[in-house]
Amino acid sequence: KAGWVVVKSDTVVRDGFVKVEAGMITEVGSGPITGGNVVDHGEGALVPAFVNAHTHLELTGLANKVVADKGFKQWVKDLLKARETAGYDFLQSEAAKGVAQLIESGVVVAGEVSTLGITADLFASSPLSGVWFREILGNRVPEDAVAGNGVRDSCCSFAAHAPHTTAPDVIKELKKLCKARGQVFSIHLAESDEELEFIRTGRGSWGDFLRKRGIDFSSWPIGAKSPVEYLAKTGVLDKGMLAVHLVHADRSDIKLVAESGVKVCLCLRSNARLHGRMPDVVRMVAAGVPLCLGTDSLASVDSLGILDEMAFMSYKFPSIPASVVFAMATENGAKALGVGRRFGTLEPGKTGALVYLPVRASNRADLFDSIVSAGGMQVSVIL
Amino acid sequence: KAGWVVVKSDTVVRDGFVKVEAGMITEVGSGPITGGNVVDHGEGALVPAFVNAHTHLELTGLANKVVADKGFKQWVKDLLKARETAGYDFLQSEAAKGVAQLIESGVVVAGEVSTLGITADLFASSPLSGVWFREILGNRVPEDAVAGNGVRDSCCSFAAHAPHTTAPDVIKELKKLCKARGQVFSIHLAESDEELEFIRTGRGSWGDFLRKRGIDFSSWPIGAKSPVEYLAKTGVLDKGMLAVHLVHADRSDIKLVAESGVKVCLCLRSNARLHGRMPDVVRMVAAGVPLCLGTDSLASVDSLGILDEMAFMSYKFPSIPASVVFAMATENGAKALGVGRRFGTLEPGKTGALVYLPVRASNRADLFDSIVSAGGMQVSVIL
Known part of the structure; x- marks a missing residue:
């Protein structure tokens, strides 16, 4: 009581x-x-209990090791370098501390997105519920993923990294796998200036970056008005989709998202640090987009707590009623991760x-x- | 407040x-x-607001006009005679008084079962929500029913009268129609000794009664252990089915009902007066059968109020917690009629x-x- x-x-x-x-x-x-x-x-x-619908526990060990003031692309490069330097053992033990930080801050349900796969056991054995997403980049769906082996039980699902890093055919195939398994599919969407420019024109430095990482994008249908529109054309936008960020989503993008029933996870503190820009939260609320909250990783924010995220949202968007922000941090998050019946x-x-x-x-x-x-x-x- | x-x-x-x-x-x-x-x-x-999941407003005018102390078959005969004598105009104006009695007693959601069809407009224009069931007897589904014309809008559905009065093919066809329309199908089931004997053996006076009413039952698969088992064989038992009475349902019948997800409406006061016998409510509760409450018509009870029905159930079955009886009278009833999202x-x-x-x-x-x-x-x- x-x-x-x-x-x-x-x-x-x-x-x-x-x-x-x-x-x-x-x-x-x-x-x-x-x-x-x-x-x-x-x-x-x-x-x-609060829901952190988007985090990367495997980057917990990179807290305070990557600075954001040299632009997003440089941050990504530094992050990848720091991740390599750190080593998996260190990242794994630090990830466990991330779990503790989540629980201590009142988060019991999480959407954990893992590129390296090193947090799968940790997540499964932790007190956390929610979804562990295996994240895929590039032009190919790994064979073990197709067989379902890469995703081990009912807690786990797939994420594509983003429209500017993952081939459209891969995005479609992963979405199909998730749908068949009745699971939420997630993707970073419309986060950075770099993504926007690349999706619109195929030009900019992002192409060089992809080429260096060995990702051939010559067959991708570059040239959409926006990342949301680009993704809509692949036919994957539906209510089983959790799109993260939406920093670059204009009026018509938000209409598309609202009509398709896509759930949107906002990571405002991360957006502020990495991009110095906020999504149009007021318009999304007005359009009835089902919004939830995530922190992203400690490589871009100072805490994994959702109370901190709520406070930041209220500070940035004082017109949004506190009870609406509260719903984002609890009920909406649970529904977005497909665990609304339990949390x-x-x-x-x-x-x-x-x-x-x-x-x-x-x-x-x-x-x-x-x-x-x-x-x-x-x-x-x-x- | x-x-x-x-x-x-x-x-x-x-x-x-x-x-x-x-x-x-x-x-x-x-x-x-x-x-x-x-x-x-x-x-x-x-x-x-309370839910009366089973009533016959068109018999409101027969209140105090049919006595039950000469046995069920005689009661049915007297009822049919009284119904004929009364005339549709009288029955219709009395039915309107029945609506008023429902509302005054706190019932806002009802399952109204109409054989004559004379309460359709009344129900549609009344403050009542729920389902108006067009009830079918005999060996044939009327053509306007197949076309869907006999059931006019989203509030309305079909009921078969009972296993011993409606041909199995008709029951199956009506159930199919309801399923296609996403609506609840209802039937009186396992109510009387007469029904039980007829379904088991085809003998007894019920056969004569049917013949006199022009209903040929020579092709019906008589000979099941019980009405529930008989109906189970037709394949219509599922969670879109509202079975009323279940006075004669033993341990294995209740297991069948519980496993199929069938909703059961109890009309205990009517059962007491017409049959002097109670369903095995305690076993049904223990088996997890979704129970709700109905009054039946004023031809067999003294009021259409669900509070009266709750009081009678608690009196007859003091071991059932009052909160469980309350759920039957509200949430369970709304779900059984398919309006659980609104009531x-x-x-x-x-x-x-x-x-x-x-x-x-x-x-x-x-x-x-x-x-x-x-x-x-x-x-x-x-x-």
Whole structure:
């Protein structure tokens, strides 16, 4: 029990309780409690565990090792170099610290995107739920992926890196694999100036960069108006798709995204550092795009906490109601990762994954404002 | 707002509120309320509008005109005679009074089964939601039914009368029509001794009765162990089926029903009067059969109120928790009629159809006990 129970953004109970039996929520509400072990968490708020829908735990070890002030392409080059220098053993042990940081900050559900594949065991054995994405770049779907061996169980799925790094045929094939398995497919989309220029013209320094990495793009249908339009032409935009970033999405892109039902994960702090530019969040909210939040990796942000991400969004977009930001950080994230039946709200039938926030509030509007500005606050995670 | 808000059987809020905007619930919970017109209903309970999943409004005019103490077959004969004597005009105007009685008793969602077809317009123009079932007997599906003309819009569906009155081919064809239209199909099942004997042996007086009504049953596959087993053989048992009564369902019948996902509507007061026998409700609850409640018509019960039905069930089966009975009368009923997305609970997103009950309770167990024993209580309906 606690001073407030936020079942979800439109269901908030004063002096409420959440009854958890055998790991599952069986009752919520208020009024006298009889029987069972009652834990009084205090005057603050019990809320659903947060969802970090996009992170790269395998880059945890690169925290503070790559600077962003020389442009995005240089950052990518430095990142790849630092990743090589660090070595897999180091990256793996640091990734475990990333898991701890997620849990401590109240994140229990995550979308972990792994290029190297080194976080698969970690994710599976961690307290995290959600989706481990095996990320594919280049012109070929690895054979073990086609056979389904590269993705080991129901927690795991595929991601394509991005339109400017992964061949359209590969994107289509991966999407098809995910669809057949009933899983979410993810992709970085419309993130950088470099991606935009390359997708529009095929020119710019990105082509050279790809060639150097051995990726031949001569057969790609370059020349779309935007990355979103380019991807729409491949036919992969649907509600089983989680597109990340959308920094460069204009009015018509957002319309395309909204109509297709694509889920969008925003990583605003990462965008600010790497690109100095924000997506058009206000327009996406107005268009009804299902938005959720991610942090990206510690190579581009200072923490893996979603409370920090919520605070940053509210700071950058004060017109978006705090309860809407809260929904992005919980229910929307769980739905985007395909685990909305088990996580994202405190409704009976869902998993008993709760966070207690020691906030103070006199009414519901206050409460959501306090939660959304609680970045950095010490929280308790109840599993 | 009210002293208690029962969002659903596992979500109860003390001193709570339900916010309704443009007919839809947009928020529930507790804590200070700001803005909007606040109506304080009192110390009692706001609950979801009740669901009467099985009634025959066209027989409302036969209230107190047919006695049940000469056996079921005689009751059916008397009923048919009384129905003929009454005339359609009288039955129609009385049916309108039945609608009023439903609404006054807190029922806003109904499963109305009509053999004569005379309640279709009434149902469509009434404040009731739910399903109007056109009921078919005999050996032939009417041509207008096949064309879909006999069932006019999304509110309407088909019912077969019963295994011992409707040919198996007709049952199958109607079920197929309903499935194609995405609608619930309903049937009276395992209600009477007469049905049981006829389905088992083809003997007994029911055969004579059918012959007299011009229904030739020589090609029906009589000889099953039970009506449930007989129907299972036709392949129509699935979760889109609402079976009514199940008075004669033994352990293996209940297993069949539970495994197939069939919804079951109980009309205990009607069963008591017409058959002096109760279904095995305790076993059905234990088996996880999705149970809901109906009254049947005023030709066999004294009221169309579901609170009365709940009270009778609790009286007959005191071991069944009141919160479980409450779920039958609300959420389960809405789901059984295929309107669970709009009715049955007070969750945000659903229709603002509420009932206020002036009960008093000090805790949740008390509260459900008070609600379940509130039969006959004056309630307020909020639409």
